[in-house]
Amino acid sequence: MKKVILVTGGAGYIGSHTAKALSGAGYLPIAFDNLVYGHRWAARWGPLCEADLADLVALRQVFRDYKVEGVIHFAAFAYVGESMAHPEKYFRNNVVNTLNLLEAMQAADVRNIVFSSTCATYGLPSEIPIPENHAQHPINPYGESKLFIERVLHWHHVAHGLRYAALRYFNAAGADPDGEIGEDHDPETHLIPLAIETALGKRDCLEIMGTDYPTPDGTAIRDYIHVTDLATAHVRALEKLLAGGAGFCINLGTGQGHSVRQVIEMVQKVGGSEVATRESPRRPGDPPILVAAPIRAGEVLDWHPRHSELSTIIETAWNWHERQRGKNGSQHTIPS
C-alpha cells in the first residue's frame, strides 16, 4: 500500500510539482486546496480535497478518510506587497489556519510535517550568502507569518514530539521538464514569468524596479531554484522525518545569484525575442541581494540542485508558457 501524504496547497505551483515527485517516489499525495490560487488541473497525481484550512471539520475529515503518514504544508498567501497592506489577511491564513492544521494532525496522531518557509524570514541580511543561523528579522508581515510558524513548530516539537522540517526557499522558478505543469499565478509578481510573458507579447513591458542597487549592474540579485529541485528536497525532507529525523530548518537555494538584467538577457537568449523594459524606483523593502548558503541541505538531506542552471530554469519555464499560449492564447487553460 502506498503511504499517503497530505499536501496542503497541492493544486498550487510548488505543491503540484511536489505532488508529482511524491507520486514518482511511490507515495499517494492528497491535495488539500481551496483553489483560491490553485488549479484543479494541477492536482493530478492523487485525489483533490477542495476545502479551506479554516474549515476544521473538513480538515478532521481528511485525516479520518485517509491514513496520513505525513503532511507537506504549502497552503498560504505569498504576496509580500499585499501583506504590507493587509497584514491581518496573512496572519489569519498563514498563522491561524496553520494552527488548525496542527490541531487536526495532533488529533489524528500525525507527527511529520514539512513546512514552506522562506528567505523572507531573514529580512535585510547582514551576510551574503545567508546561512541558516543568520538572525531572522522579517521586514514584512508575510515573512513574519512564516517565522511565527517556524517557532510554533519548534515548540510543538518540544512539547508533543512533532517532527518538522522548515524549508526556507529562495526564489522558486522554472517548470516541470516534462511540460505537464508549470507556474500559473494570477496575479503574477515573479520576474521570470513576467519577463517571458513580455517576450511572448502577453504584456507590453517589464518593469525593472531599482537600477541603483549596490550590485555590478545596479539591479537586485536573487537566488533562483528550480521547482523540480524544490520538489525533490521536499521528498527527501519527508523521508528524513519518516525515518525519525527531528526538527530542522534548511535553506533551499543554489548559492548563486543572478541580477534582474541577467535574467532578462537569458529570457531573450532562450526565447529569441526582446523583452521591452521600463525602469522604475526600488520597491520598498526589497533587499539588494538574497543568496542562500546551501551547505546544510547537502549535509542533512543529501540534496543538491540538478536543474537550477539559469538557462535550464528559463528553458523549462519558456516551454511551459509557450505551450499554454499555443493552446488558445491564454495561460489559464487546462493542460491535457
Ligand SMILES: NC(=O)c1ccc[n+]([C@@H]2O[C@H](COP(=O)([O-])OP(=O)(O)OC[C@H]3O[C@@H](n4cnc5c(N)ncnc54)[C@H](O)[C@@H]3O)[C@@H](O)[C@H]2O)c1
Ligand atoms: N514561489 C516562491 O518563490 C516561494 C518562495 C518561498 C516560499 N514560498 C512558499 O511556498 C508555498 C507555495 O508557494 P506557491 O508559489 O506554490 O504558491 P501558490 O499560490 O501557487 O500555492 C499555494 C496554494 O495554497 C492554496 N491555499 C491558500 N490558502 C489556502 C487555505 N486557507 N486552504 C486551502 N488552500 C489554500 C492556494 O489555492 C494555492 O493553490 C507558500 O507557502 C509560499 O509562501 C514560495
